[in-house]
Amino acid sequence: MQDKKLPWYSVVWAIVRKDALCELRSKYAFSALTMFALITLASISMSLAGATISSALAAALFWIILFFCAMAGLSRVFVQEQEAGTLFTLRLYANGQAVYWGKTLFNSLLLIALTVLVIPLFVILLNFTIPLWLELSVLLVLGDIGIATVSTLTALMVCRTGGKGALFTVITFPLLLPQFLMVIASTTRVFDGILPEVQDFVFMAGYDMTVLIATSILFDYLWYD
Amino acid sequence: MRRSFLSILGIFIWTVGVIYAVFTIVPPAEGLGNLVRIAFFHIPVAWVSVLAFLLSAVWAFQYLRTRKPEHDWRSSAAVSIGFAFCILATVSGATFAKLTWGAYWNWDPRQTTIFILLLIYGAYLALRSAIEDEEQKARIAAVYSLCSFITVPFLVFIIPRYYFSLHPAPVINSAARIEMDKIMLAVLIAALIACTAIFWQLLTYRVNSRQKREAAAISGEEGVKQ
Numbered sequence: 001m002q003d004k005k006l007p008w009y010s011v012v013w014a015i016v017r018k019d020a021l022c023e024l025r026s027k028y029a030f031s032a033l034t035m036f037a038l039i040t041l042a043s044i045s046m047s048l049a050g051a052t053i054s055s056a057l058a059a060a061l062f063w064i065i066l067f068f069c070a071m072a073g074l075s076r077v078f079v080q081e082q083e084a085g086t087l088f089t090l091r092l093y094a095n096g097q098a099v100y101w102g103k104t105l106f107n108s109l110l111l112i113a114l115t116v117l118v119i120p121l122f123v124i125l126l127n128f129t130i131p132l133w134l135e136l137s138v139l140l141v142l143g144d145i146g147i148a149t150v151s152t153l154t155a156l157m158v159c160r161t162g163g164k165g166a167l168f169t170v171i172t173f174p175l176l177l178p179q180f181l182m183v184i185a186s187t188t189r190v191f192d193g194i195l196p197e198v199q200d201f202v203f204m205a206g207y208d209m210t211v212l213i214a215t216s217i218l219f220d221y222l223w224y225d
Numbered sequence: 226m227r228r229s230f231l232s233i234l235g236i237f238i239w240t241v242g243v244i245y246a247v248f249t250i251v252p253p254a255e256g257l258g259n260l261v262r263i264a265f266f267h268i269p270v271a272w273v274s275v276l277a278f279l280l281s282a283v284w285a286f287q288y289l290r291t292r293k294p295e296h297d298w299r300s301s302a303a304v305s306i307g308f309a310f311c312i313l314a315t316v317s318g319a320t321f322a323k324l325t326w327g328a329y330w331n332w333d334p335r336q337t338t339i340f341i342l343l344l345i346y347g348a349y350l351a352l353r354s355a356i357e358d359e360e361q362k363a364r365i366a367a368v369y370s371l372c373s374f375i376t377v378p379f380l381v382f383i384i385p386r387y388y389f390s391l392h393p394a395p396v397i398n399s400a401a402r403i404e405m406d407k408i409m410l411a412v413l414i415a416a417l418i419a420c421t422a423i424f425w426q427l428l429t430y431r432v433n434s435r436q437k438r439e440a441a442a443i444s445g446e447e448g449v450k451q
Contacts, residue, residue, distance in 0.1 A: 215372065222368055
């Protein structure tokens with residue numbers, strides 16, 4: 001077993017690198033997600049036709065766009081391995097935890113990259129000014145990590161069902177809902193120019209930590225047959 | 226067979242007694258009038274839907290630990306029966322809301338919570354129906370059940386902070402004092418017992434019939450081999 005010789009972080013890093021390399025070669029996930037985000041944003045912006053929207057609505061729209069982008073692309077980490085027939089090889093080479101952390105890290109990075117792209121588009125197309133950049137970035141990163149973590153576990157579940165795409169959204173949404181509600185509420189505050197309370201950040205970080213630990217434990221039950 | 230017949234009979238008589246008590250003994254409540262009688266259906270049903278969710282997570286954990294299929298049968302039976310109770314709780318709650326607050330649905334914290342419970346139940350059942358292999362189905366469903374069980378407590382923190390509630394305070398409120406007429410409380414407890422017993426009876430029936438089916442399948446296979 002190769003992972004016995006290598007320290008865990010190099011195995012995790014190898015998986016992230018492998019996924020990033022595949023992504024850079026095909027550019028499928030990122031381009032599809034970007035287009036997806038652009039289409040949703042543009043359709044909202046077009047239908048609004050220059051009308052201003054309240055910050056509560058903007059925050060909800062923003063997270064809905066990100067959530068559905070994530071649902072369109074994040075299941076790929078396992079579904080694609082399943083389709084290519086490499087899932088079994090991956091199981092031979094790396095242990096479950098390394099795969100879990102590698103895939104979660106990759107999903108988080110992908111989602112953060114997407115967020116970085118969506119934010120300027122959001123500002124441009126919806127004619128929106130964002131007053132608190134630092135707080136917003138912390139919020140976005142915490143929210144993205146939550147979505148990426150839960151999606152990694154549910155992606156593995158979905159890949160066992162034969163990649164039924166609609167199911168991915170159905171099973172991920174209820175698990176994400178607590179983070180989703182909190183992140184929307186805090187983003188609304190940030191858009192209004194009010195600092196979110198410290199407890200809000202603690203809540204979001206707490207949710208992220210909890211799901212990271214819980215899904216990493218539960219992942220092994222799915223990974224090994 | 227005889228035992229199950231007796232328990233069904235017992236539950237039936239008890240439930241009839243509770244229904245009788247709800248419509249004759251319970252006095253109309255202040256401000257709510259006769260509508261309070263809905264609560265004697267709504268509270269027990271809502272309680273069972275939460276209990277079923279909890280039990281399914283416990284059995285899911287047991288399944289992952291021991292890998293005995295019985296635990297999975299119990300867990301999935303708890304979810305499917307819990308789902309039915311959850312729908313009943315949602316419908317009775319919405320009816321009560323329409324009659325007292327004037328709208329079927331207004332995203333009251335309790336409504337949000339029960340809605341999320343419905344979503345989780347629905348997602349669990351959809352996930353199960355999508356997997357063919359029995360062993361994989363059990364394993365993935367158990368992981369999902371546990372994962373949803375872990376995220377639900379977060380809702381308890383967030384929802385009351387951001388949504389204003391019209392829902393009557395729970396029977397035992399935050400001061401841990403029971404503010405209810407004695408007769409009402411007695412009837413409510415009786416109704417809770419009746420509802421839990423019905424749930425348990427349905428659960429045992431489902432698990433037993435599954436057990437019989439599996440046993441028949443195994444003996445059938447042996448018969449073919451011989």
